[in-house]
Amino acid sequence: MPASILIVASILIFLIGYIWYGRFLVRKFDIDPSRQTPAHSKEDGVDYVPAKPPVLLGHHFASIAGAGPILGPIYAAVFGWVPVFLWIVIGSLFFGGVHDFASIVASIRHGGKSVGEVIEEYIGKNGKQVFLIFTWFMLILVVAVFARAVGSTFVKEPAAATSSFLFILLALLFGQAVYRLRTPLGLASAIGFVGLLGSVALGVRFPLMLSYEMWLGILFVYVFASSVTPVWALLQPRDYLNAFLLYMVMIGGVVGIFVKNPIIHFPKMTGFQTDLGTLFPVLFVTVACGAISGFHSLVGSGTTSKQLNKETDAKLIGLGGMLIEGVLAVMALITAITLVQSDYRIAVTTEGGGPIGVFASGVGSFIAVLGIPEKIGVTFAALAISAFALTSLDTATRLGRFVFQEYTEPYLKSTKLQWISNRYVGTLITVVAAGVLTFSGTGTALWPLFGSANQLLAALVLLAITVWLAKLKKKRGFVFYPMLFMFAVTLTALVLLVIQNISKGNYLLAGFGLVLFGVAVSLVIEAVRSLRRG
Secondary structure, three states, X not given: OEOHHHHHHHHHHHHHHHHHHHHHHHHHOOOOOOOOOHHHHOOOOOOOOOEOHHHHHHHHHHHHOOOHHHHHXXXXXXXXXXXXXXXXXXXXXXXXXXXXXXXXXXXXXXXXXXXXXXXXXXXXXXXXXXXXXXHHHHHHHHHHHHHHHHHHHHHHOHHHHHHHHHHHHHHHHHHHHHHOOOOOHHHHHHHHHHHHHHHHHHHHHOOOOOOHHHHHHHHHHHHHHHHHOOOOOOHHHHHHHHHHXXXXXXXXXXXXHHHHOOEOOOXXXXXXXXXXXXXXXXXXXHHHHHOOOHHHHHHHHHHHOOOEOOOOHHHHHHHHHHHHHHHHHHHHHHHHHOOOHHHHHHHOOOOOOHHHHXXXXXXXXXXXXXOOOHHHHHHHHHHHHHHHHHHHHHHHHHHHHHHHHHHHHHHXXXXXXXXXXXXXXXXXXXXXXXXXXXXXXXXXXXXXXXXXXXXXXXXXXXXXXXXXXXHOOOOXXXXXXXHHXXXXXXXXXXXXXXXXXXXXXXXXXHHHHHHHHHHHHHHHHHHHHHHHHO
């Protein structure tokens, strides 16, 4: 079967879904372009800054599209391509798309606060505090997972390290040009795009080679600095420029798939039981960000909602961003399933280059048919992955600071310890905690826990949205049923992972899983009590 059929099918389904289902969601949430958003009502030049839709889409997409939608589908291909493809398409539209859109809308309707604010108003203060605890632990896990991913990529692809830090310098200049010198966005974007290509070329020419441990140290210093820097100065412009890099990889890859039209060699389904585990629940938590991701709600309600210019932009950025990520996930799946099964098993191992190697090699071969040397295509794809993993890393750190402040401020506001809630201390505590977890286990041990926690967070967010809609006397089945499914998947997966980590003697990760499970169940209980109270 030609792989181009999968790309065509997914793009058509997503386009129809964006128009039809997007219109449905806009009606359900009563989207009003004249209603003032927090970006205007709370504008402060640091976190609350109105952004043009293309700029904000670039920031949002760059933040959510890290390594997750690439690693997940490639790992999950062990179950066969049909179940993975179906879950990506169905999940992206009816689970992830709804989740991302709803979390942004809920946040802007509550002053740009996190989903925890919605929980406090409709479930109760205890529910909010439990949710914030879960979210902070989840973000620590995100930082640990992506720190390891970025550090490993920089060691294997030194060119990616040089380019990534040149991107940072370019973003600082772009931010100054747009927000301080008032340079027109079109002109600044054109110059930034040229600078982006120049950064890639310089990275290939002057690779930066350091040890894995040194990179981890540099990364943690960087994410600390990034978290306390005004959003307009670095995070927003860098994500906007980095989006061009991923767009180029995606366009090149999709066009290359059409031109080359590789044949799928992989079995449609390998069986319910594999080396990775059972299809339920492992398939769903392994695909992770390729279909639905709780991390997206943290981005949507943490940074995106604070920059949303109009309510109507939520459809493009929330639903649209998730569907674009779905296309990326399908492309990642194709790079795996165009291999024969024996080659795939070798390729996904560390010695074989891992999922990042599979994706980079696959995209490089697709781009090569367009007349671009395959080596450059492979390097370009690897640079894109590392750039977006780094983006997710520092976004997660900033969000961790937000959550830490939101949790501690009510307790410390009138005491001599209120300094603990400032952005510098909150960021430092978040970074240190993530550093401890980073060295507590291997990447293969952290990824399944990350996937389960990530999907469970999505279930909790859908729970909060369900309660919110119930209190408003609105129909909520389109949120309620995805929520039930995600709870069934993630709670089952967490139990299995806790048992597995205990058997291996990794008690820190087992304890981490138990904490996540416990606070999730506690929040469900609080939600049920709230609904019974009416």
